[in-house]
Amino acid sequence: MSKLFRAVIMGPPGSGKGTISERIAHSFGLKHLSSGDFVRENIAAKTEAGVQAKTYIKKGLLVPDHVMTRLLLPRLEEMTKYSWLLDGFPRTLAQAKALNSACDLDVAINLNIPLETLKERLRHRWIHPPSGRVYNMCFNPPRVQGIDDITGDPLIQQEDDRPEALVARLRHYKDVAKPVTDFYKAKGILYTFSDTETDRIWPNISTLLNTKIPTIQSDARCASTH
Ligand SMILES: Nc1ncnc2c1ncn2[C@@H]1O[C@H](COP(=O)(O)OP(=O)(O)OP(=O)(O)O)[C@@H](O)[C@H]1O
Numbered sequence: 001m002s003k004l005f006r007a008v009i010m011g012p013p014g015s016g017k018g019t020i021s022e023r024i025a026h027s028f029g030l031k032h033l034s035s036g037d038f039v040r041e042n043i044a045a046k047t048e049a050g051v052q053a054k055t056y057i058k059k060g061l062l063v064p065d066h067v068m069t070r071l072l073l074p075r076l077e078e079m080t081k082y083s084w085l086l087d088g089f090p091r092t093l094a095q096a097k098a099l100n101s102a103c104d105l106d107v108a109i110n111l112n113i114p115l116e117t118l119k120e121r122l123r124h125r126w127i128h129p130p131s132g133r134v135y136n137m138c139f140n141p142p143r144v145q146g147i148d149d150i151t152g153d154p155l156i157q158q159e160d161d162r163p164e165a166l167v168a169r170l171r172h173y174k175d176v177a178k179p180v181t182d183f184y185k186a187k188g189i190l191y192t193f194s195d196t197e198t199d200r201i202w203p204n205i206s207t208l209l210n211t212k213i214p215t216i217q218s219d220a221r222c223a224s225t226h
C-alpha cells in the first residue's frame with residue numbers, strides 16, 4: 001500500500017500556523033488544509049454543517065466537535081491520494097480521537113510561542129474574511145495599507161484579536177490543547193518548536209520534514225510499482 005505523508009500543526013492563535021503551513025505546502029508540495037477555510041466554505045455554500053457552524057462563530061465560540069468532525073472528515077476522505085498538512089484541527093481531544101480513527105498521522109507539529117509575542121502579533125493582524133488571507137502590518141504587510149492585495153477589498157481586524165479578548169482565548173486554548181498534545185506525545189509523533197520568530201522556527205521544521213518526507217515518499221514509489 002502506498003504511504004503518504006500526513007501531519008497536523010497546532011498552536012495558539014497567532015502562533016504562526018497559517019504562515020508556517022503555507023511555507024510547508026510550498027516547500028514540500030503538501031496540500032494545506034485549513035479548518036477555518038473549510039468552515040468558511042461551508043458557511044458560504046450553506047451546507048447543513050455550515051449553517052450550524054455559523055451560529056457558533058457569530059457568538060465568537062468554537063464550533064462543537066460533532067459539527068466540526070462532520071464537516072471535516074468527508075473532506076479528508078477526498079484527499080486519500082494526497083499528502084497533507086492539517087491546520088486548525090484537531091483543537092480538542094475528541095477531535096484528535098475522531099481524526100485518529102480516520103487516518104494515521106506521521107507528525108504533529110506543536111508551536112510554543114510566548115504570550116507577549118502572541119499579543120504583539122495579533123495586535124497587528126489584519127484579515128480578508130472572504131478568503132481567509134492574513135496580513136501583519138510589520139511581518140507581511142499588504143501592498144496598500146488596509147487593502148487586500150488580490151481583490152482590493154478592505155481588510156478588517158477581528159474582535160477576538162484584541163488584547164483583552166486574547167488573554168481569555170489563550171487560557172482556553174491551553175486547557176483544551178494540553179490533552180491533545182499529550183495524546184500525540186504518547187503516540188511518539190509530537191514535535192514542539194519554541195521561539196519568538198517564525199523565521200527561526202522554520203529551518204528546524206524544514207529539517208524535521210526533510211528527514212520524514214523522503215522516506216515516506218520513497219515507500220510510496222516502491223508501492224506504486226507493484
Ligand atoms: N477545529 C475546530 N474546532 C472548533 N471550531 C473551529 C475549528 N477550526 C475552526 N473553527 C471555527 O472556525 C473559526 C475560524 O477558524 P480559523 O482557524 O480560521 O481562525 P481562528 O480561530 O481565528 O484561529 P487562529 O487565531 O488560531 O488563526 C474559529 O474561530 C472557530 O469558531
Ligand SMILES: Nc1nc2c(ncn2[C@H]2C[C@H](O)[C@@H](COP(=O)(O)OP(=O)(O)O)O2)c(=O)[nH]1
Pocket residue numbers: 011012013014015016017018019020121122124125126134135136137138139140196197198199
Ligand atoms: N512579527 C512577526 N509576525 C509574525 C511572525 N510569524 C507570523 N507572524 C504574523 C502573521 C499574522 O499576522 C500573525 C499570526 O500568524 P498566523 O500565521 O496567522 O498564525 P495562526 O493564527 O494561523 O497560528 O503573526 C513572526 O515571526 N514575527
